[in-house]
Amino acid sequence: MKVLVINCGSSSLKYQLFDIADENVLAKGLVERIGSDASQLTHQPKGKGKYVRETAIGEHQAAIKMVMDLLTDAQYGVLTDIREIEAVGHRVAHGGNVFSRSALIDDEVKQGIRKLAELAPLHNPPNLLGIEAAEKILPGVPQVAVFDTAFHQTIEPEAYMYSLPYELYEKYAIRKYGFHGTSHKFVAQRAAELMGKELSQIKVITCHLGNGASVTAIDGGVSKDTSMGFTPLEGLTMGTRCGDLDPAIVPFLMEKEGLDTTGISTLLNKKSGVLGLSGVSSDFRDIEQAASRGNERAQLAIDVFVHDVKKYIGAYAAILNGIDALVFTAGLGENSPEVRDAVCIDMDYLGIGLDKEKNGIRGKEMEVSAADSTVRVFVIPTNEELMIARDTKRLGLDT
């Protein structure tokens, strides 16, 4: 039972082919710089050598066709016929108020995703391109959309409403949506398994700390609040995104710096965050290295990030009336003992304590709480693709 998972960005396409019967990954890969003369395809079949090719790939359909050819290639393939693919799952960024769960794709679902492009202009259109390309190449094969926002649709109005004139909410659907939902849900479920409890019995704060970063408060498996908002710009300081700031800064800067809406949007989304603060890089590896060599702005960027994560944990512990578990995931959450340590220092008022030695691990699933920590602290590598594959099987093959 083969399920292909596709994550289409504006100029990239990531894929994983699962044998969903045993949740084994048969092949995975990435096409980068679609639309340029120097696109690159990296394909890693299980148990075989890696294939890398640089060539011009004009658009998403051509990229998917190349992936399909590779999946059935005599040397690098893992399938004898592409018709072995029984269902395709797509990561879709924005499901708005419309999609509170994954959906089997039909014309109405596509129309919904198209309409929501207004809320996610950088993400939903390429997601849709991926869906349409896969439909053309695999006609009749069930396709499923899994939304980054869906898990957060349980958030109550007091947490998702912004204090703007209510008519603007009605007119433009301006509210908190939240993102990274598939990841938060996956690691919360896994934490419950590791604790030997039902997810419905526990309260968890999940910290997805990657290039994009968000924290979520989960009570009994239900998302209660999350740090990203109407767009993925709100919340924590991120790689290049500013996170929370006083909204008055926006018109102030537009006026002082002579910026139009595109200019201010680029500043806040691409030039801010730890990149803007440090002036070094958006990548925490570079920043940690620079800080260790005495670069004060790099240290400042780390301090601001850590402060933000701590602040959201405190806020969400208050919302949840205490927590049973704290989970770190994504690039930085999984790989930076320093950040985890800095976040968890002086959190004993919440019952959070880290075991320094265990916390030294990188990129592995591990409980890292101290023996006397009343809150269980976990590092859990996220696996959004597996979640998408599971939903794709459930909606595309089991019904």
Ligand code: ADP
């Ligand atoms: P995204 O999927 O949002 O692009 P990732 O989850 O891959 O991002 O996370 C990328 C971030 O994780 C980068 O800032 C990177 O520096 C950080 N990261 C990855 N590995 C390490 C590491 N070994 N030490 C510190 N930071 C790391």
